[in-house]
Amino acid sequence: MGEQTGGDTHETKARLTRAWVLHPDIRNDPRSAKGRRDPARALEEAVSLAVALPGLEVVGQEIVRLPRPHPGLLFGTGKIEELKARIEAAEVDLVLVDGPVSPVQQRNLEKKWGVKLLDRTGLILEIFSDRAATREGVLQVEMAALSYQRTRLVRAWTHLERQRGGLGFVGGPGETQIEADRRAIDEQLVRLRRQLAKVVKTRDLHRKARAKVPYPIVALVGYTNAGKSTLFNRLTGSDVMVKDMLFATLDPTMRRVHLPDGGPEVILSDTVGFISDLPTELVAAFRATLEEVLAADLIVHVRDIAHPETREQAEDVEAILASLGVARETPQIEVWNKIDLLDEGARGAAVNAAARDENVVALSAVTGEGVEVLLARISDRLGGVRHESRVVLPFSQGRKRAWLHAEGVVEHEEETEDGHALTLLWTARQEQRFRDL
Incomplete structure (x- = not known):
């Protein structure tokens, strides 16, 4: 168990929400994704998620090993008291649990610890809400958040009350109030779906207009923080936001690129980064945004080859592509990015292995090494499209x-x-x- 607590908070950070990140390492977890992941790496990714949300300061992080989740509390009572002492000592405002937490577990833990709590899905929804830039992205996040909130009416009524203008309820909601809240959410979802349908229709018209232009579509996909946006900027000379941060790019960005040596012009699309255990609400909500991938003539799968779990990340990306219905026959090129971060031996091995496989290109989007090879490979692949x-x-x-x-x-x-x-x-x-x- 690796506990880390922060020191004194500076005055400049006084307005930040102090967060504590917990990764439950469940021994008998039936979900294969968690079963194969190194808990230390999973905690590191969870902390990166927390850092990606503005206004949060991570003051502690911890792996909590469990034989099995407690149905009403997630953790055992002894562990809850132990964590409560650390949470109070660190003056924590928000606990982030890297995994699913049921509405009952969330309500009970918030009562026990006296702080707000977000599970992995809630945190990712918050990040997506902060990042969404296009009208479609905003609507999709709102719908995903409402769908998620609908399942948690056991605790969400005070938030909905504020949305309705504050009716001054004294006690907790009865069954009638929860039903009213559920109906309010359903009505809001219907309105949002109508708005989204109009936005998607407009987007579809733009897509059809683009289809008449003789430019094949090349979609960059990959695990979040794999370096897609850096590569996008390198290829297009654009200035898409690039940060060492999960989900830095949320809405797809598209630019025209002229391939060298008489190759065709293409439309390059930078998409949202994928992640393990992406909330099902978001996979569904962002299907329209990811239609650029479904319509692509070529998919470029960008991998952070220097990451210790690059293979597991690649498998997560492939699973999400399959769930989106990306056709198996769609040509793909795998990019092994960040070779500049490898030591000399590993770098040479990666470059040599990539050179033996026509479906793989080893490169560094930061230094530009290998980018010309990628462009030539894209040009070659699109010759028959x-x-x-x-x-x-x-x-x-x-x-x-x-x-x-x-x-x-x-x-x-x-x-x-x-x-x-x-x-x-x-x-x-x-x-x-x-x-x-």
Whole structure:
């Protein structure tokens, strides 16, 4: 058990919420993800999650080993008293539990310790709420938070009361009040779904308009903090927010990139980072945001190859991609990022292993080493990807029309006053050859 407590709080941090992070290491945990994870690494990630939320100061962190979770309290009574003493001594305002906590467990622990408590899902929802920038992202987070809150009405009534303007209830809610709160949430969810449907429809129109532009979509995916945004900036010359922080990028960012050596132009999409045990509410809520991945012609899976659990992180990403319905036939390139953080021996081994696999590129998004190899690999992979275009050829350009038919790329053709209007399904290379005719 590794307990760490912070020292005196400086005056400049007086307004920060003092948080204590607990990782329950459950011996008989049926969830395979937790079963295979090193508890010390899991605690480290939980602390990184806490740091990602503005206004929090982590003053303590601890692994709590349990044979099995207590149904009403999560921890045993002896452990609860032991933790209470440390929490009071450190003047903690908020306890963050890295795992699921039932509504009853949450209510009981808050009473025992006299502090607020958030479980892993609640914390991630708070971070997403803070990070969401687009209208769609904001709506999706709000819906996810309401769905989560609906299951916790055993304790959430005071918050809802404030939302309704404060009706001055003296005691706890009876069954009628909980039902009223549940109905209020359901009505709010219906309103949000209507708003989201409009936003998604607009987004879909933009996507369809983009589909008519001859640019294949390349989606960057990966575990949170794997370096996707740094790589995105390196490839596009953009200035997307880059921080050593989980979920630094939440809403997808898209930029055009011209591939070298006559390669096609592509649309590069930077997406939200994945994470183990991502709350199911958020997987569903962010499906529309991740549609850029579903529509991608090529997926670039960015891995932090220097992380001790890089393989487990990769498996989490692959599992989420599968749950989103990403087609197996969608081409993928695996990027082993952060080779600059490896020692010389490990770095050489990674570079050599990547060189033997056409599906892998070893690079450093920070130094730029290996980025040209990635661009060449993307260009090569997209050589056979077809996209739709509409071209109007004057009647005088019969040779170009004949070439298009010979290539078998004409999907539809009709005569207009200006010439032959053709709908084409072709590759970027075929388009370039056509332009050069």
